[in-house]
Amino acid sequence: MFLIISTVWAVIALVLLIVAWWLVRVGRIVLHRNIMILLTVGAWVFIINYIFVQRYGEELGSFPSKYVPWMALHGSLGLVPLIGATCLVVGRLMAGRNKFSTHFNQHHKTYGRTFIVVWFFSHLGGIFNAIFLH
Numbered sequence: 001m002f003l004i005i006s007t008v009w010a011v012i013a014l015v016l017l018i019v020a021w022w023l024v025r026v027g028r029i030v031l032h033r034n035i036m037i038l039l040t041v042g043a044w045v046f047i048i049n050y051i052f053v054q055r056y057g058e059e060l061g062s063f064p065s066k067y068v069p070w071m072a073l074h075g076s077l078g079l080v081p082l083i084g085a086t087c088l089v090v091g092r093l094m095a096g097r098n099k100f101s102t103h104f105n106q107h108h109k110t111y112g113r114t115f116i117v118v119w120f121f122s123h124l125g126g127i128f129n130a131i132f133l134h
């Protein structure tokens, strides 16, 4: 069940990432903002749920040891956009209030482009895991 939900979420998120990027380029800032907040909150829910399933669930079992380096890479890569997007969202929501938000707002485009690309490949990796490694 967890695998099905997470794969469906990954596919939805892949599409929404592209849509949110396109929206901002055509000037639809509010929709861009709302989708990015949704994706960031969704990513946190996914990660927290994943940790609980790994810790308490029995569904996933353990990976063959030869996949451990790949899983470590995939997990580490996934943390980059998770933390990065959170900084961008928090930065925008706290605009003008501190140096942290000023920094992330000044470099929003550069960070945003980087995080969306890494995020995209993290989800592709997740879909690969769900299809081929289980």
Ligand code: HEM
Pocket: 021, 024, 025, 029, 032, 033, 036, 037, 040, 081, 084, 085, 086, 088, 089, 090, 092, 093, 108, 109, 111, 112, 113, 114, 115, 116
């Ligand atoms: C509260 C949340 C957000 C708001 C209000 C917001 C708003 C904006 C605005 C106004 C722009 C226009 C350019 C600029 O400001 O420099 C922009 C651009 C951009 N944002 Fe966001 N954003 C949010 C979250 C995010 C997040 C979390 C990401 C990615 C992780 C992201 C990725 C991008 C990208 C890639 C662009 C540049 C588009 C391009 O010209 O290529 N944004 N955003």
